[in-house]
Amino acid sequence: MTHLRPLPGVYRWEKSTVLPDKLIDLREVCGIVGLKKSTVYSLIAEQRFPRIIKCGRKTLFSVNQVNAWVQDRIKESELVT
Template sequence: MSNNDQQSYLANDKMVDMAFITSFTGLTDKWFYKLIKDGEFPKPIKLGRSSRWMQSEVEAWVQNRISQSRQ
């Protein structure tokens, strides 16, 4: 991916916090922190004391879980 493509991709992808993730999925933050610890959910991007995730990674994880459950 070229630098311009990457910049365009990032401009269209939002950084989301745990409140967004729990609202989006209906699961608790404790559950997600366990999944992160177990390597089953994307690691956060640390911004000082804050943690953020790329929305596309969260959505891809959800889509993957849906696909796995329907096999």
């Protein structure tokens, strides 16, 4: 029987482990947060949303920052209730 060993630089992810960051476009952001593009851009202008990352002509966002923003909104709503 062959025993498999992890390759150098390859890690196993556990539930508590933060996954590597990824860049997503505005369409994906709107799907995650449930807001329209215009609302997201308004929040960015008011500095109340994660900053955009320009990559050439593309407008991208850090998925970790967007998810953290969502979690902050959830925490805020729990404090009000």
